[in-house]
Amino acid sequence: MPAAAFESLTVDAEGLPLHVRQRGARGVRGAPVVLMLHGWLDHSHSFDPLCEHLPEAWRTVLLDFRGMGQSAHAGPGAAYHFSDHLLDVEATLDGLALPPVHLVGHSLGGIVALAYAAARPERVKSLTLIESLGPSGGPPTGAVQRLRGFLDDARRPPNRKRYPTVEAAAERLRQANPTLSPDAALLFARHGTRRTPEGDFAFTFDPRHRRRFGQGFDEAQWLALEAAVTCPVQLLRGTEGLSPAPELLEGRLAALRTRVSPPRSFEGGHHVHLEQPAAIAAAIAGFVSEASSS
Template sequence: MPAAAFESLTVDAEGLPLHVRQRGPQGAPAVLLLHGWLDHSHSFDPLCEHLPEAWRTVLLDFRGMGESGHVGPGAAYHFSDHLLDVEATLDGLALPPVHLVGHSLGGIVALAYAAARPERVKSLTLIESLGPSGGPPTGAVQRLRGFLGDSRRPPNRKRYPTVEAAAERLRQANPTLSPDAARLFARHGTRRTPEGDFAFTFDPRHRRRFGQGFDEAQWLALEAAVTCPVQLLRGTEGLSPAPELLEARLAALRTLAAPPRFFEGGHHVHLEQPAAIAAAIAAFVATPATEASSS
């Protein structure tokens, strides 16, 4: 079903408007898809064309990205804020326990939310996502220094003469991104400025470093707290934790349903293989253990 079938809605996150899109409000099960860093909900459009029409499918733009509101002057973005975005979406749409699908940052948020709110999550599908790169505890001081340094740097919203130029810039930053995927990101992720050129809609303050982060022990504790079934989908040319971390992270996911599944592609494999990734999600959501899970 084409993306046009989705209805745009706004939910409130303690005064901050969040943009969500929903298809099949009377459908079941409820599935919430969470996008990656500096992306937006339209990054799932090709995937959604292959997902079951009977589902209640919801797409969220994280705060400061896509068409969601930006935080006010003097404020910053923190990882835990995105868990508030998920909670606001579930509450604002009165969603039952959901199946969470997250790509990259969205997968990290989905996993952390499932650990904190196990009663609200039926399953996790993580696409190219297995946790942050927090580093050792000794990195805490340098992280704070980076955060303070970035806070002095004025936000820089780059301008592009055309949407195509913005798409080309995305490909320069991520060479594995296909031309079609880059155009999709740029078409839905830019806005014409009063001067007539184009700028990305995400808040450039998202590029500032976090002041706090999870070290490896903390992240493994979060993984161990997840009680719902989990599947991990990866691209053959995608990103991965360092080999010495990967084994421990996989072992900490006690409800991992099967070994990670690989699909030909890079970090945005769900854009390169939308039908195959959608089929994997649909089959996983339909398994009895996954459908029965709610705690």
């Protein structure tokens, strides 16, 4: 089903408008409800090619995190924190009155999905993590440097770069992420930029998202979160993606005390769901169908 079949809606996150898109709200009774969470500085359209291969009977919901895509930016003086994105998920579930959902998250979206599933296990039926199995973590001693980085970044004014054309913005994305295909970069740029009053183009994400978090999870804290997940989990990776060290991956998979499918690899990079949308969609469809019937 083409992406145009999605309807755009707004949900309220305690006064902050969040943009969501959905299809299948009046579809087949009892069909799976799937909520998709995009990566850092991306937007919900990053799932458009994938959604063309998912069952039309599903209720599929795509969220733009706060300060990204078409969702509102945080107000002056505010900062973005990881836990804010859990509020975005909860606002979407509440605002659309969704039953327990199957969460699909890419990169940052996968980290948010796993953390939300740990905090609200009764609201999540399964987790599909694309190129994601938690933050970088690190030892507790990193907390001091993290706070220093946060304070340093807060002194720097946001820098919103401008580009003469959408194509130029797409090329900048490819420079930052060489594994991104030209078509994928253009999709990101078309839906992730807007024309400025001066006639050029700027990305819609809030540049304050580039600032470092003041707080984060060390490895022990993250493993404790993983241990609280109760739903089935599957991990989908790109062969040229961001692969964690083997011992880190092994430890994190072992920390999940629920049913974990063997990790699956697909030819591609960090945005493998854009490079192999049909194959990734098939993996999601099979996993969600199995989790729905168990």
